[in-house]
Amino acid sequence: MPPRFRLSPLAAAMFPLFLCTPALADAMPAGVLHVEADRIDGQMEVQLKAEGNVRAERDGQQFEADWLEYYVDKQYVRAGQRATTRQAGSTVEGDNLESYLDTQTGSASNADFAFQENGRALRGKADTLRMQGKGLYQLQGTRANTCEPNDDSWYLKASTIDLDYGRNVGVARNARIEFQGVPVLYTPWIDFPLDGGRKSGLLFPTVKTGSDGLQLAVPYYWNIAPDMDATLTPTYMAQRGLMLGVEGRYLQPDYSGKITTEQLDDSKANKQRSLWQLSHSQRFGSQISAGLNGTRVSDNDYFQDFGDRNSAAANVNLVREAWLSYTPGWASVTVKAQRYQTLQDSTGSVDEPYARLPQIVATSNQQLGDFRLALESEVTRFDHRTKLEGWRTVAYPSISWALERPWGFFRPKIGLHHTRYQLDSHNGQAGYTLDRTLPITSLDSGLVFERDSTLQDRAVSQTLEPRLYYVNIPSTEQSNLPNFDTSENDFNFAQLFSENRFSGYDRINAANQITAALTSRLLENDSGLERLRVAIGQRFYLDNSDTTLAGNTTQRSQGGSDLLVTLGGDLSRALRLDASYQYNQTLDKTERYNAQLRYNPAPGKAVSVRYRYGRDEVVGTSSQRDVLRQLDIAGQWPIARQWYAVARQNYSLRDKKALEQLAGLEYQHGCWSTRLVAQRYVTDLTKTKNAFFLQLELKDLSSIGNNPLETLRLAIPGYSKINETADK
Known part of the structure; x- marks a missing residue:
């Protein structure tokens, strides 16, 4: 086989510096250029010339070329005709490649480049590419994108692009984005993060159209600090005018928050319109926390005009609140002030909630062996512009015991619910005090039976889970008590196993009742997937006394609640079924049902x-x-x-x-x-x-x-x- 290299005597003398096997190269000192080529010639300590299949490496920087010249005193490399250099995720291939090795500067013309950092790649072509130091590049007359090689479906075309991988910033001047060869966006200047991180600068505009015509938003992102930023968004609306939106965020180990506003002189509605939102949470040590949360808009139709369907439905009663919480290991105490802005629809039928100024809530749960001691308590001042106002004090201590076993459970509980109202004078009536004290007793129990089975040749476990739940609460007239914040809960399977069907503390239902339910499941043994779940349940009344939302004591017309049936599960790994059915046995009618596949x-x-x-x-x-x-x-x-x-x-x-x-x-x-x-x-x-x-x-x-x-x-x-x- 012919020799790989043909060396002149001078080149042979320079062998220790310029040529070695890979194993020796690893052991060579830093700063030494290692060269492989068909022919090597030059002068010791001055210049090296290599031709034919040239490969050179120095401190991780690699060169491939047809020929290469290396000037030792300047640490300068020239390579051609078409040369490639690679270093730390960057690849440059071009004509007339020059590189100063010590300063990592140089240039190439008619260059193809690929720079990769943190899994993100930037590829393209440049008339002239200048290397300006470690991780610094200037691209002149360039087009670039983040696509795979040979994919030019879109690109950023610019007079110059400056890349700084030390700061992870790219800046393009006289730039436009072309998609499928068609310009879709022009900007005289744009900067962007190279690693996907945060970077101050203009974001890409948002264009949309709808009931208010064309809308154009041009957001500006301001990276104030590593823990603080803001976004300013001017939005032009063809039918309404110019809206200015500002969102500021901050994040610290002990506190965080966000402030948002939108301001608009609405030419369509002929009035000033605005939105303000504030959220802030803070911790003072491990046991004390506080927070603020609030939203305010200028008018009832704000979210309908400037939001989507979900924001319009969700934002009816806009809360404004502040709280302070203390959470030692044995209890939790929260002091809160809360008020609402109520947005009325066209019927004007939305009921404005009471303000709580203030509300003090204290809860505690202590586990003593199998026994649990619990306390729910609250003191609240209720304010309203038109309704009866006053104070409500609640104390509900309880004790429960739990027997938990793989085959079932047994959980008796007894508690005493006390409520006191201190009401203000209203409509000429002097203020007065009311009390209500009710014992509450419950017993929750259930069994679990299980057997092995198969389903479509898969091993499954089939369960049968009967459950009985008993509640006793004496009947008492409550129509003389105000209703500050109570509503009737939706009747569903979970509500069958609750003490009180009312939310809040103003109404407590009379109860002498048993809930009976039966659930069966098919569980896939290998994956734990719930293939099928069927449950049926009903509440049976041992006493027909009832309490309405108005507080009146009435007699039920039936001896049991509506019958509930639920059906659900992953019928296969791709198919999911969820369904429920409610049947009124007294009226012999279906009350409601829903099914989703x-x-x-x-x-x-x-x-x-x-x-x-x-x-x-x-x-x-x-x-x-x-x-x-x-x-x-x-x-x-x-x-x-x-x-x-x-x-x-x-x-x-x-x-x-x-x-x-x-x-x-x-x-x-x-x-x-x-x-x-x-x-x-x-x-x-x-x-x-x-x-x-x-x-x-x-x-x-x-x-x-x-x-x-x-x-x-x-x-x-x-x-x-x-x-x-x-x-x-």
Whole structure:
């Protein structure tokens, strides 16, 4: 075999410095250039010339070229015709490559580059690439993206891009983003983080359209400090004017919070409109904490005009509160002040809650062997603009005992519930004091029977779990007591095993009753998956005395509650069923039922169907009661390679009217994805609202347009972000 190298006498003399085997190279001192080539020539301590399949390395920096010249005194390398240099995740290939090894500076023309940091890559081409020190590059006449090699589906094109991997900052000047060769965004200057971290600068604009016409938002992110930032978002609305939004956040080991505001001179409504939100939580040592939380808007229609369907429904009573908590190991004490801003709908039927100024809550739980001592207590001052006001004091001590075994449980409990009202004068009536004291006794017990079985050739365990729950509370007239904060809980399976069907402390139901329930489950032994769960339960009244929400003592017309049945489980790893049924035996009518079937075989594939029926339900935002019949169909599904369809139809069969309609398409390319979604939904009895979302998401850079992801997650059970799915 011919020799690999043909060395001149001078090159042979320079062998220890410039040429060694890999094993020797590892042992060579730092600062020495190791070269392999077909031909090597030069002058000791001055210059080295290598030609043919040149490979050189110095302190982790590698070169590959057709020829290479190395000037020892300057620590300077020239290489060509087409040369490549690699170092610490960076690769540069270009013509006329130059590099000063000590300073890690140099340049290349007509360069291809790839820089990788923390799993994020930036690749592209530059007319001129300048290396300006460790992790510092300037790219002139460049186009770059974060895609895989040879993928130019989009790119950032700029006169110059400066990259500083020490500060993780990139700055592009005279830049535009081109998508499929079409410019979609231009900016004279833009900076961006190279590692996906936080960085002050303009964020990509958001463009959307809907009932208020075109809306353009250009947010600016201000990275004030590692523990503090702010986002300023001016938004132009074609039909309303310019809105300024500001969000500030801070985070410390002992405290954190957020302040948000939106300000708008609304030309459509011809008035000033605003939103303020504040949240703050703080710890003073290990046992004391405090916090603030509040939202205020300028008018009743704010969330309907500027929010989505979910924010409009959730923000009716806007809370403003402050609290201080003390939590030693034996108890918890909280002092709170709370008030609400109530947003009225077009019917004006929303009831404004009482303010609590203040509320002092103390609870304690102590375990003594198998016994548990508990205390619930509260002192609250209730204020209201138009209703009766006063103080309420509650004390509810109890003691319980628990026998817990694998085959079942036995939990007796006894307590004494005392309530005192000190009421102010109201409507000409002088203030007065009222008391109510009720003993509460309960006994909860259950058994668990289990046997081995099989289901579709899989080993499963089948359980049979009977449960009895007894409660005794004497009947007492409570119509003379005010109702500050009590409502009747929804009747469901969990509520069958509660002492009181009312929330709050103003009403305590009369009870001499037994709840009987039977549950059976099929549990897959290998995975623990609950294949099927069937439960049936009913409450039986031993005494027909009852208490209404108004506080009156009445007699029940039946000896038992409605019958409840639930059915659910993972019928397969892809198919989930959840259903419940409530039957009124006295009227011999179905009170309500709902059923949901969801098929979710893989991320990006989800279809759900839900039907709800209620014989006597509150309809819409008013207090009117009527029959409720709604069908809800939603899904996300691939319809072609890389294409997904999303849709939802929430339809009221009673009104023959769609409550929400949503349809859209998603496309996943790998380096980018796009979403086009249209939504129409009801805001109140007479109004609807439209929203359109168009988003282009560029991998590891940003997104352009209006982000519909939160809307899709809330609308479609099992929705998956397509560029995070395994099935593409």
